Amino acid sequence: MSQTSLRPDERAGLRLRELYQQYGYLPYRMSKFEPYDLYVGNKSFLVSENILTFTDTDGRLMALKPDVTLSIVKNAHPPAGALEKVCYSENVYRTTAAGLGFREIMQTGLECIGSLDMAAMGEVLALAAESLSLLGRDYLLDLGHMGLVSALLETVSDEMLRKSLLAELGRKNQPAINQLCAQGGIGQELAVRLGRLAGLYGPAPEVLLELDDLVQESKARTALEELKALCGILKHLDLLNHLRLDFSIANDMRYYNGVIFRGYLPGLASGVLAGGRYDNLLRRMGKAGSAIGFAVYLDQLDRLEDSNEYDTDILLLYKAEDAPADVVAYAEKLRQSGRSVRMERSEPMGLRYRELVYFDEGGAAQWK
Amino acid sequence: MEMISVALPKGRLGEKVYAQFKAAGYPCPSIEEENRKLIFENPEAGIRYFWVKPSDVAIYVERGAADIGVAGKDILLEYNPDVYELADLGLGKCRMCVAAKRDFREQADRVLRVATKFPHIAGRYYASLSRDIDIIHLNGSIEIAPILGLSDVIVDIVETGKTLLENNLEPKATIVPISARLIANKVGYKFKHTKIGELCCRMEELSQKGQACHD
Numbered sequence: 001m002s003q004t005s006l007r008p009d010e011r012a013g014l015r016l017r018e019l020y021q022q023y024g025y026l027p028y029r030m031s032k033f034e035p036y037d038l039y040v041g042n043k044s045f046l047v048s049e050n051i052l053t054f055t056d057t058d059g060r061l062m063a064l065k066p067d068v069t070l071s072i073v074k075n076a077h078p079p080a081g082a083l084e085k086v087c088y089s090e091n092v093y094r095t096t097a098a099g100l101g102f103r104e105i106m107q108t109g110l111e112c113i114g115s116l117d118m119a120a121m122g123e124v125l126a127l128a129a130e131s132l133s134l135l136g137r138d139y140l141l142d143l144g145h146m147g148l149v150s151a152l153l154e155t156v157s158d159e160m161l162r163k164s165l166l167a168e169l170g171r172k173n174q175p176a177i178n179q180l181c182a183q184g185g186i187g188q189e190l191a192v193r194l195g196r197l198a199g200l201y202g203p204a205p206e207v208l209l210e211l212d213d214l215v216q217e218s219k220a221r222t223a224l225e226e227l228k229a230l231c232g233i234l235k236h237l238d239l240l241n242h243l244r245l246d247f248s249i250a251n252d253m254r255y256y257n258g259v260i261f262r263g264y265l266p267g268l269a270s271g272v273l274a275g276g277r278y279d280n281l282l283r284r285m286g287k288a289g290s291a292i293g294f295a296v297y298l299d300q301l302d303r304l305e306d307s308n309e310y311d312t313d314i315l316l317l318y319k320a321e322d323a324p325a326d327v328v329a330y331a332e333k334l335r336q337s338g339r340s341v342r343m344e345r346s347e348p349m350g351l352r353y354r355e356l357v358y359f360d361e362g363g364a365a366q367w368k
Numbered sequence: 369m370e371m372i373s374v375a376l377p378k379g380r381l382g383e384k385v386y387a388q389f390k391a392a393g394y395p396c397p398s399i400e401e402e403n404r405k406l407i408f409e410n411p412e413a414g415i416r417y418f419w420v421k422p423s424d425v426a427i428y429v430e431r432g433a434a435d436i437g438v439a440g441k442d443i444l445l446e447y448n449p450d451v452y453e454l455a456d457l458g459l460g461k462c463r464m465c466v467a468a469k470r471d472f473r474e475q476a477d478r479v480l481r482v483a484t485k486f487p488h489i490a491g492r493y494y495a496s497l498s499r500d501i502d503i504i505h506l507n508g509s510i511e512i513a514p515i516l517g518l519s520d521v522i523v524d525i526v527e528t529g530k531t532l533l534e535n536n537l538e539p540k541a542t543i544v545p546i547s548a549r550l551i552a553n554k555v556g557y558k559f560k561h562t563k564i565g566e567l568c569c570r571m572e573e574l575s576q577k578g579q580a581c582h583d
Contacts, residue, residue, distance in 0.1 A: 140558050172557075173453040201561055244558065248452070264555045269432025270450070271555070 009106050009298035013089050015134050016108045016296060020087035023127060025110050028086040030071050036061040038070055045070065045255045045281060048094045052102055064093040069111060069293060073285055078114030085112050111293035122233035124292050128261060128273055129239045131296055135272065136265040136304065142246040143261045147223035148215060149250050152194060158184060165194065172198045172248050197247050204231040207245035230259060255281040268300050310352045313339035318359035320345060327359055372415050372563055375429055375437035377422035381460040381548060385438045388457065392570040414563065426451065426551065435556035436564060441546045442525055446486045452557050454568045455550040458575040462527040462546050464489060465539040469514050483513035484523040493543045511535050
């Protein structure tokens with residue numbers, strides 16, 4: 001099968017899986033359904049909390065996978081001191097914030113679970129950048145750190161307020177952050193720093209400089225050092241040009257703890273890649289160790305390129321009285337040149353073709 | 369040259385917002401002419417404007433048809449779009465209120481009937497008070513609902529309170545203050561960061577100046 005006959009999402013999925021396998025990630029195939037219990041306990045880990053359920057023949061409540069990571073984590077058994085590296089390409093079913101109803105979304109990604117170190121994390125980030133570059137030349141990879149954000153918010157004891165601040169950080173809404181801090185009795189100094197953090201966006205070197213000035217808490221400094229080390233690895237791989245630091249990409253702290261990242265392509269209104277470090281999810285599921293991974297959402301890719309200009313290369317028109325065997329054989333002969341041929345007795349409405357061939361004129365004459 | 373497209377809310381607020389864009393250095397002569405065009409461009413300033421229904425601004429921005437836009441906080445609270453909220457422009461100031469007939473006395477043992485254009489805002493507000501309510505979603509002329517006995521109270525935007533007064537209604541509680549916000553598409557913000565950042569700075573400066581004049 002030639003690559004051109006694949007849809008953009010299928011083609012991208014194929015190339016991404018090849019890429020991940022080059023890095024020694026093992027393909028992971030899972031069933032379409034999982035017991036509903038798996039998701040109900042971790043609903044806020046999911047991108048959307050709505051889950052498509054049905055009752056299986058044995059009466060158990062099942063769900064069509066809204067997410068892949070939970071299934072992989074459930075079954076992960078990384079050998080001590082080593083890593084489990086898996087990649088997947090699966091359909092997931094969930095609602096999107098903007099649209100109504102459930103959608104089937106093709107998702108390709110990888111997970112790296114076990115005793116993580118800098119090298120493994122750097123590799124995952126590099127793979128995220130490579131994945132994006134396969135999808136579009138002018139991609140951007142945004143990198144943030146949950147540890148840094150949560151260290152800054154640690155002194156805020158009111159959990160509701162912390163949640164609201166995190167949400168406003170996600171909207172880069174500095175006026176609202178100031179207002180929440182004032183209402184919640186948070187010191188002016190921290191309010192200013194949170195506001196500055198929300199406003200930060202840009203290439204790693206300049207943002208890292210600003211962060212140096214911005215973070216003081218020891219936990220936040222540790223996170224900053226980790227960010228610096230990762231940026232160092234990406235710089236070494238010459239991937240720094242497309243990297244931006246951004247702390248508005250915060251996620252649920254109950255699941256995510258370390259670096260967190262998102263990938264964007266020009267022309268697509270929302271992100272195509274999302275990932276991060278989720279040790280806390282592992283702990284919640286009763287597993288030791290650390291984990292990092294990302295997913296690429298392929299459902300938007302068909303917006304990137306124009307669909308084929310033509311539905312078929314040749315439209316072959318024949319008449320009812322033509323000998324069927326001759327018509328079929330002639331079409332087959334035309335196809336041998338590598339072109340696609342559609343046989344019809346009359347021109348279908350709206351069909352786009354490069355060339356029109358009448359069987360009884362040029363075609364049949366040559367053929368007979 | 370890279371263009372920034374701006375979704376402006378049709379109407380009085382939109383005119384004020386455009387005036388602020390113009391003052392910030394993003395004029396567009398064609399928008400000031402009387403014509404039937406839908407989209408207005410000024411390539412020199414690198415800006416493209418279009419008018420849309422105020423409640424649709426957030427949708428155009430969220431889906432990336434506009435890089436930035438101006439929407440009332442009421443719309444943002446009601447639809448909760450996934451966008452960046454970059455600045456409070458200080459224009460179109462009003463408040464989201466609960467209003468009722470002047471002689472209305474709330475009976476706590478009954479389900480409160482609330483007529484509103486903003487079911488989510490109303491729902492969240494009363495949920496925070498643990499009050500059982502029946503939401504009646506209307507699309508306009510909300511003030512008539514309590515007069516005709518359709519609802520006990522209304523949740524709506526109050527600017528001067530004049531309409532309420534003329535209809536023998538009055539605001540009973542303020543839910544949240546409202547003003548126009550500069551919003552940006554999350555992806556557009558990243559790819560056009562320098563230009564949008566600069567625009568945001570200039571607009572903020574102007575609204576702070578405006579604020580100082582009013583105070």
